[in-house]
Amino acid sequence: MEPIGIIAIAVAILVLAAGSMFLLLRPRGKAAPPPVEPPEVRIPEETQAPPRGAVEDQEATTTIPPPRTTPAEPMVVPPPAVEIPPPSAGRMVRLRARLARSQNTLGKGLLDLLSRDRLDDDTWDEIEETLITADVGIAPTQAMVQDLRTQVKVLGSRTPDEVRALLRKELLIQIGADLDRTLHVQPHGERPAVVLVVGVNGTGKTTTTGKLARSLVGDGRSVVLGAADTFRAAAADQLQTWGDRVGAEVVRGPEGGDPASVAFDAVAKGTADKADVVIVDTAGRLHTKTGLMDELGKVKRVIEKKATVDEVLLVLDATTGQNGMRQAQVFAEVVDVTGIALTKLDGTAKGGIIISVQRELGVPVKLVGLGEGPDDLAPFDPEVFVDALLGD
Template sequence: MSFFKKLKESITKQTDSVTGKFKDGLSKTRDNFSGKVNDLVARYRKVDEDFFEELEEILIQADVGFETVMELVDELKMEVKRRNIHDPRDVQAVISEKLVEIYDGGDAGSSHVNLQQDQLTVILFVGVNGVGKTTTIGKLAHKFKGEGKNVVLAAGDTFRAGAIEQLEVWGERVGADVIKQAPGSDPAAVMYDAIQSARARKADILLCDTAGRLQNKVNLMNELEKVKRVIEREIPGAPHEVLLVLDATTGQNALVQAKTFKEATNVSGIVLTKLDGTAKGGIVLAIRNELQIPVKFVGLGEKMDDLQEFDAEKYVYGLFADLVDEEE
């Protein structure tokens, strides 16, 4: 059975609206990436070195990342030789198969959020300004509230003008309390207050905003370390997740930001926003493969429920939906 056929069967079994969101949200990337791959396949009668050179260029243009592209193409060459593939059309399914393997393989950790069953779950959000960090916190609060969780928000970005007010707007919208102090306050003090308040409210989840400064990495590291020390002192083992929010439309710049924050703090997962707004959705694979950090959520639109848990099969389906849907 071909990989596309297996993928179609798997997607069909799930039959949820999320599959459609991945298909719609990745339409720009699919038109760009799959369109070029389809054109490449149509122009070649055999799978040769020229074919792979053009494929490399297509993958790099989709922001899959140079290192990942080189690894992927080497694996494709070996697989094509092993399976004795000569028809370029048969390579498309192998590409899809390898993309899923890249994401699911290795030891980068789970794509699922580490929620605690018997104590307060603390999730710390980091990232530069303008990537959609506060909006991500609001949308995740909405998601968790919809699952019956008691959610509290911590306004730890005390430096950016309007950051506290923006979080308060989201708190009102989703029905979550916001713990804050005056602008310019010590973020670590805000986190301490937030933990005490979350406990008093018997909250299940505490979502913590932080400042998005990246100009001085030393200050960033010191501030985040102080915040984490306060959290861990109050709740051993917390924060249970450190989620780095990245803007997918910035392409390789997102990879640079991820490397910087990984040096500054132990990032446990990525939230990739605005994936629907870029034709270069291959950045998902570059982050996963080159940094060994799982993408935990992706933004597939502007609606409240368009922030979805990442799923490798649904992602690949979003990239090759037209071909998968054609499978008999």
């Protein structure tokens, strides 16, 4: 081996040995103190958190109660105040001005024509046309014209007052001032009077029933209403409103139920309550429906098992003209109409239908509707009617 290599190895061994001795012989420092643990804090048992599983179970099974609220009090709807209607006497006089305005064409037109100095054939044709236009009817018109021509010849020259008196007399004859227009609503001992109201849809039948009840209550009579129009839910509700306003009991049935059954129950209720009058509102029958008309006859027969039908009032719309007269004929054949209630007379110049209906049927007009107000149904007074037509 080379001397230089031996020397290098020796130097390396000496360096390593010196480093080891230095490490073994260097002074040691103080050991680091152990970490200080914080003092133990004891938590009361009631505040200690439950184990994790218990918390999850509790959250899964606990129901949070809803917030406490004060229950809302139910809304109490006070019953409608019972009204005290005015009596029926004098109603037509009070409504005379309204009637005069609506019938001005008939009355004033005839007066103007008859007041002409010379009444030739053309004038009489105009008079005849005026009467027909007012729905007096062909036969009554011809009779009136014939009578007027005869009396004009007898009078010769005519003053306005004489013409008015002449026309007034003739109209009263044609209207039938001597017909009995009494509404038979007197109770029979412990049994009430029964009024059956019939008519075609749209004539104001249910409204007329309610107004009639109101009128009778105003005259001091107790009334029970029978809502036998079971095919039109609004009819029963409408009648209920009329009854509530005047304190009249209303007997109803299920929608689409048997009208005869409702009518029978209404009469039974009126008898049990010792009411003066029972008014039965029937379904609006189309006069062309034979089956429905037969059912109306059934209603009347069922009522008669419990009581007598004192009045059968046919409600007619004054604006329907001669069609209304044909309806009256069909109804009269089914239920023996005893009187007519003519509605919407205030809005038409066709009041001559009073003459034509009475002449064809021999049935008097007993009630007239002269407006839309609750007290605008009035007993028909021929003299007041004619005076309203002719004016003062």
